[in-house]
Amino acid sequence: MLRGVFLDMHGTLGYVENPITPVEIAELLVDSGYEVSPQAWRVASHFVGIVDFPKLKFPNEHSYLRHVCFRLGIEIDEETLNRLVELFKRREYYKLYPEAIDAVKTIRELGLKIAIATTIPKFRFKLIIEALSPYIDFVMTGAEAECDKSNPKMYLKLLRILKLTPESVVVVGDEDYVDVILPKKLGMRAIQIIRENGKKCKLADAYVTNLIDAAKIIEKWIREEY
Template sequence: MIKALIFDLDDTLYYEKEYVLEAFKEVAHYLGNKYKKDEEKLYLRMKQLLEESGRGKIFNVICEENNFDEDIVELIDIYRNSVPKLELYEDSIEILIWARKNGYRLGVITDGCSKVQWNKIQALGIEKMVDKIIVTDDFGKEFWKPNKKSYLDMIEFFKLEKKECAYIGDNPNKDFIGAKGIGMKTIRIIREKGDHINTFLDEKYEADLNIINLFELIKLLGNKEF
């Protein structure tokens, strides 16, 4: 019987691209003010680069195109220090409320730069909605998923058996293999948008079950065979 629900954060409980775009606005605002440039145009160019080639060298390209004399590390710091307004998905809010009312323990395990992830957590107001949050980068990058440490730490915190915990995430590259490896139930949410909605891997990387929204958890948890 499942007694604890442990969630990924980005693209599972909220749309992660919202954070990226809002953080871009802060960098664009900084550059626009410093160089007397149209910050809206700078922001739209960043957005275009993201859509065309993904993350990586966006700030480098912006500086090269506009002859900005900038330390890219400082721009990255502006990005990472941003605390934009973010919102949980509606089903995320409702399932967390439902689960708590029905006696489930609740946790979050998330990868990414520690400062960025805690800023997201603060912006989402999620700390008061769950029992424990683990940002794997607090242990060091070598402990990011699929490393088993965060899953084992969460289970130890809850004082539960591994089979009594379910992990819900969106990224088969890393979310499930570690959790499955220690005997946890795994569920993949495939939403309408997100970085990994079209990623499908070998069975060992995929979750035990797939859902398209978190409301489906209610039915799953009512199934004695799950």
């Protein structure tokens, strides 16, 4: 019997409207006297997000970006770091997809437990957490899981916290491995959201283009169980 839904964040619940490019960041740092290439920033930032953040649990943008600079061998001055932080606060935050609140509310009204599962730090999507807080039972990021989302430990920890079995959970997300292949390996169902130019993963149990349709499929599955 279906009892829980794990929702992906990036590309499923929310999106960054005007993401900062590595070129913009490199130009800001070069203007302040630091030698940083766009590719070096991109790789260092990705490494910190996937490897360091789950271990060190940076509480805010300031500490997170300082550590990216540390990975690049930069002892960044406070003024430049503050400029970088302000840029990220203006541009690198998540907005909800238009249908997200109604869809999550519908899922909640079906009596299901709901969690968000993502590697992304909470300070990047705090507006989404605030908007969905009446309907969400748990928000699992890399910090809580102490690993990135491609590690099965994240899903297994969520199952333990919410006292759910894999067979009773459906994962809703857009990425093939972390949102479909891995959940299926663990015994969960998967609904893949295909937005814009997304590619279908053949292992998904269903495909949708938005969260409202995902909620309808979940409701249909519940009706079929009775």
